[in-house]
Amino acid sequence: MASESSTPRSWNLVDLGAGAAVLLAVVGVFWSPKLSGAVARATGGMQPVTVSVDVRGVPSADAAGLLKAAESEGKVSIVIRNQPHGTVKINRIIPLQRRISTLTPDGRVVSADDPNQKTFGTFDARFILEGEGRRSAGGVVFGNQTIKIGAPVELEGGTYRFGGSVTDLKSGQP
Known part of the structure; x- marks a missing residue:
């Protein structure tokens, strides 16, 4: 052994x-x-977070129908910095009217609704989204990513995928 x-x-x-x-x-x-x-x-x-995302100039054959379809879904998948971060509730969608401005010969600036918006069918809207997040030193953590005003995000629903920008953030009790 x-x-x-x-x-x-x-x-x-x-x-x-x-x-x-x-x-x-x-x-x-x-x-x-x-x-x-x-x-x-x-x-x-975690506290309630309201995020406003503006979507501008998206070509659409039926912008009004697209608006109604997005509202009827009631929720949207959000992508922040090319990373999917789940689904959030759509509080409301506000259609945005394009404006044109011109300078008159006497030096005044005149502004009016863009008449081409209906002819060329572009989708312009502000999505008001509700979810949960937390306040951090660098902004609001929403969907495990810190977002600030101006951050690019993508919104995806059943029949659309929009690129937009964060235009407002509110955290805490609405």
Whole structure:
């Protein structure tokens, strides 16, 4: 029979790498965005957030029908910085009227509704969205991304995908 050595086992590079991988996996499980969102919700860190997104100049054969379809869906998927972040409720959609301005010979500026908007069929609207988020030092965290006024977002519904910009943020009680 061979005698067993009673020397303690030493750690080699492979053992250290495996240990580091297990440690990183455990940290990843406890520090996931869903868990941090659940913790924020449980501790009262999440609060109602109202986000206004303006969509301008989208070519559409039936802009009024597209507006009605978006309103009837009642919700929209939001994409922030090319990352999908779930579905949020549409509070309301406000159609935006394009305006044209011209300078008169006497130096006054005259503004009027753009008559071409109906002829060329463009979709211009302000989406008022409601969801949950939390206030941070860098803005409002909405859909696990910090957004600010001017941030580009995409709104996607059953029959459309719009690119727009955040034009207003309100967090806290509406």
